[in-house]
Amino acid sequence: MLPILVLAQRQRTTKWESGTLEKNQKVGVWEYYSYAANGEQIVTQKYDHTAGKLVYCRPDDKEYLAETEPGKWTNTPLTQAPWFIGGHEALAAYIAKLKYPAQAESREVQGRVVVGFVIDTLGQVSDHKIMRGIGSGCDEEALRVCRTVPGNWVPGRIGSRAVPVRYELPFTFRLH
Incomplete structure (x- = not known):
């Protein structure tokens, strides 16, 4: 048997x-x-x-900054926007790791920090930058957390061709 x-x-x-x-x-x-x-x-x-x-x-009808030709970045609609594997809720689990900086808390600094990064044609992330900051340690904290997000991305596409895309991720700092 x-x-x-x-x-x-x-x-x-x-x-x-x-x-x-x-x-x-x-x-x-x-x-x-x-x-x-x-x-x-x-x-x-x-x-x-x-x-x-x-x-x-x-479907996502917003425009993204994409490398449409080598070295040429253009705001353009994509056939397929970049997606974090697991969806927005899985991505939100990483954002939830945000810790309120003591300096920002003592100064009662609140607001939104936007971190931009590039998702390449293989779905890997690099080139993290603060696109909009609020200071008092919040920018650094958002950048720290954003760098912990794994490269589990489906790349953006124009037609059937994968293209590097600059993606912006917002982080909200709010005192309770």
Whole structure:
């Protein structure tokens, strides 16, 4: 009699994602969600973790600064915007690691810091820069946290061609 190999697969569904785990690794197509103001669940991304391919992403009609030709950066609409694998909610988990700088807290500094970085044609990130800052240690803290975000990005595309894209990520500092 031949031994039967049973793979330990299980379905995982949370408020933000749904898919199959095999040996605690995501396999197959996973759906990632956001929620509309009325509470309606919206599929923002479907990613095939086995094939390493984006299957679906919610359309994004905003323009991005992209390298359309070698050395030439242009604000342009993309056929496919860059997407963090796991969607906006997975990206928000990194942003949540933000710590309020003591100097900003003592001076009651609040506001939004925007960090820009380049997502290359392989989905890796580099060239982190403060695009808009508020000082008192907040800029440095936003930059520190942004650098912890892994290079789990699906690159932006113009037509079928992947292009480097400058992406801007906002960090909000608010005292409670």
